[in-house]
Amino acid sequence: MTTTLVICCKNEAPSLAAVINKAKPYVHEIIVIDGHSTDGSRTIAKNAGVKVFEDNGKGKGAAIQLGIQKASGDIIIFMDADGSHKASDIPKLTKPIHKNKADLVIASRGIGGSNELHGDFEKTLRLIGSAIITQIINWRYHAHITDSQNGFRAIRRSVAKSLNLQANSFAIEQEMLMQILKRNAKVSETGSHEFARKYGNSKINLPRMWYKYLINLIQNL
Numbered sequence: 001m002t003t004t005l006v007i008c009c010k011n012e013a014p015s016l017a018a019v020i021n022k023a024k025p026y027v028h029e030i031i032v033i034d035g036h037s038t039d040g041s042r043t044i045a046k047n048a049g050v051k052v053f054e055d056n057g058k059g060k061g062a063a064i065q066l067g068i069q070k071a072s073g074d075i076i077i078f079m080d081a082d083g084s085h086k087a088s089d090i091p092k093l094t095k096p097i098h099k100n101k102a103d104l105v106i107a108s109r110g111i112g113g114s115n116e117l118h119g120d121f122e123k124t125l126r127l128i129g130s131a132i133i134t135q136i137i138n139w140r141y142h143a144h145i146t147d148s149q150n151g152f153r154a155i156r157r158s159v160a161k162s163l164n165l166q167a168n169s170f171a172i173e174q175e176m177l178m179q180i181l182k183r184n185a186k187v188s189e190t191g192s193h194e195f196a197r198k199y200g201n202s203k204i205n206l207p208r209m210w211y212k213y214l215i216n217l218i219q220n221l
């Protein structure tokens with residue numbers, strides 16, 4: 001089975017080249033979906049020899065949807081451009097799909113730990129919000145997921161293409177999970193540590209965005 005890594009990137013110039021180069025040994029194709037970066041990220045990606053597409057400006061969810069359209073591999077892996085995910089964990093994500101044991105494999109911070117969910121008020125809020133959403137999804141779909149939100153994950157392309165993803169926001173991760181659970185497709189998790197992003201700040205602004213997660217949760221339950 002062939003693999004495509006989709007890296008969503010919005011102004012991640014300081015970390016992007018290293019993220020691409022570290023991932024190259026693990027996948028057949030790399031696609032960067034750029035969110036109209038103004039810091040030279042696009043040029044960095046092109047110079048690194050990977051395919052680059054511009055998203056429609058609506059957000060990370062829209063970028064993920066474009067990545068699914070453009071990927072040609074049998075398995076699509078999603079990873080941040082900020083250096084918080086470990087490329088050497090990619091084989092752990094793709095293995096259950098290779099073995100036909102899963103259609104979606106999430107890199108779980110519940111099992112692997114995170115430097116981005118502890119330490120200040122907003123991070124703690126993200127941890128609590130994410131845990132509550134995950135438990136509501138588990139209750140609704142009789143599942144035992146430990147991380148509904150991590151963007152580091154792998155999905156069988158045929159399944160990804162058959163979903164009806166609507167979220168333009170960061171709620172795309174929970175929406176993808178719920179749509180897969182709804183159709184009884186196979187979901188599994190593997191522990192993966194999330195490191196603090198190497199530069200800059202998260203693009204998630206919870207005080208401004210929290211309601212998008214809630215509306216999306218209600219719509220997909």
Ligand SMILES: Nc1nc2c(ncn2[C@@H]2O[C@H](COP(=O)(O)OP(=O)(O)O)[C@@H](O)[C@H]2O)c(=O)[nH]1
Nearest residue numbers: 008009010033034035059060063080081202203
């Ligand atoms: N193409 C695209 N990428 C985005 C957008 N918003 C965020 N990203 C990228 O998506 C990834 C996840 O965002 P990040 O801010 O790290 O979220 P966090 O890891 O949940 O704190 C990063 O690589 C961002 O650069 C967007 O609107 N378009």
Ligand SMILES: [Mg+2]
Nearest residue numbers: 080082084197
């Ligand atoms: Mg990140």
